[in-house]
Amino acid sequence: MSLPQGKGIRYSYSDYLAWPDDERWELIDGLAFNMTAAPTPRHQRVAALFYSRLELALEGEPCIPFIAPTDVVLSEYDVVQPDVFVICDEKKITRTNIQGVPDLVVEVASPSTAMKDRRDKKILYERHGVQQYVIIDPEGEYIECFTLQPDGMYGRGEILGPEDTLALACGGKRPINLWEVFEKKPPESIYAE
Numbered sequence: 001m002s003l004p005q006g007k008g009i010r011y012s013y014s015d016y017l018a019w020p021d022d023e024r025w026e027l028i029d030g031l032a033f034n035m036t037a038a039p040t041p042r043h044q045r046v047a048a049l050f051y052s053r054l055e056l057a058l059e060g061e062p063c064i065p066f067i068a069p070t071d072v073v074l075s076e077y078d079v080v081q082p083d084v085f086v087i088c089d090e091k092k093i094t095r096t097n098i099q100g101v102p103d104l105v106v107e108v109a110s111p112s113t114a115m116k117d118r119r120d121k122k123i124l125y126e127r128h129g130v131q132q133y134v135i136i137d138p139e140g141e142y143i144e145c146f147t148l149q150p151d152g153m154y155g156r157g158e159i160l161g162p163e164d165t166l167a168l169a170c171g172g173k174r175p176i177n178l179w180e181v182f183e184k185k186p187p188e189s190i191y192a193e
Contacts, residue, residue: 009030010029010030010031010077011027011030011031011032011077012027012030012076012077013027013073013076013077013079014076016032016079024069024081025079026079026080026081027077027078027079027080028078028080028116028120028121028124029077029078029124030077033116035081037112039108039110040110040138042138042139043083043108043110043138045138045183046108046136046138046181046182047067047068047083047084047106047108047136048067049180049181049183050084050106050108050136050176050181051065051067051084053176053177053180053181054084054086054104054106054168054172054176056174057168057172057173057174057175057176058086058168058170058171058172059173060173061088061170061171061172061173062088062090063086063087063088063103063170063171063172064086064087064088064090064093065084065085065086066084066085066086066087066098067083067084068081068082068083068084069081070085070097070098071096071097071098072085072097072098072102073097073098073099073100074100074101074124074128075128078124078128080121080124082102082105082106082107083106083107083108083136084105084106084108085098085102085104085105085106086102086103086104086168086170087100087102087103088103088170088171089103101128101129101130102130103130103131103132103169103170104130104131104132104133104134104168104169104170105121105125105130105132105133105134106134106135106136107121107133107134107135107136108136108138109135109136109137109138110138114137117135118135118144121133122135122146122154125146126146126148126152126153126154129148129152130148131147131148131169131170132145132146132147132148132168132169132170133145133146133154134146134166136181138182141161141162141182141184142159142160142161142162143159143160143166143178144157144158144159145157145158145159145160145166146158147169148169160178161178162178162179162181162182162184163178163179163184163187164178165177165178166178
């Protein structure tokens with residue numbers, strides 16, 4: 001399905017619900033973004049590995065991790081399907097979607113989505129108050145991590161590589177080992193302890 005784009009056309013969640021189920025779309029400020037191209041095997045592997053480590057890190061916490069495709073309705077004009085995300089307030093979880101802001105959002109960038117992930121979605125998640133936003137570059141094997149500051153802004157963020165760990169702002173008993181997410185050998189320093 002091809003949606004008309006142009007000046008003054010702004011789609012709502014009501015419009016979104018009427019679109020075909022076999023196509024994946026996101027709305028950012030009412031603009032429709034087609035997501036129907038299948039992700040690469042590397043993209044899916046990295047997303048799955050991050051999700052599995054996230055499940056372990058959040059064990060015993062009141063937070064629940066999810067993996068795409070699940071609709072996250074941030075507002076009437078903002079509906080996204082993050083690759084991985086965490087909800088710590090069960091009241092946001094409905095039978096059909098998530099109604100409200102996740103505590104953690106993870107997007108696995110691909111060449112076709114990298115600009116949107118780094119610019120449009122960063123602005124969107126910051127505006128809605130997502131506590132921690134992580135962008136994973138599966139090919140470059142690094143992540144960009146943005147944590148909401150007291151002023152409600154993300155600031156510069158942090159770049160982490162396969163030898164690093166990621167502390168979760170939403171809690172969790174242990175950090176996520178990025179060498180496991182990127183399927184690398186653990187850094188030598190963990191054996192020196």
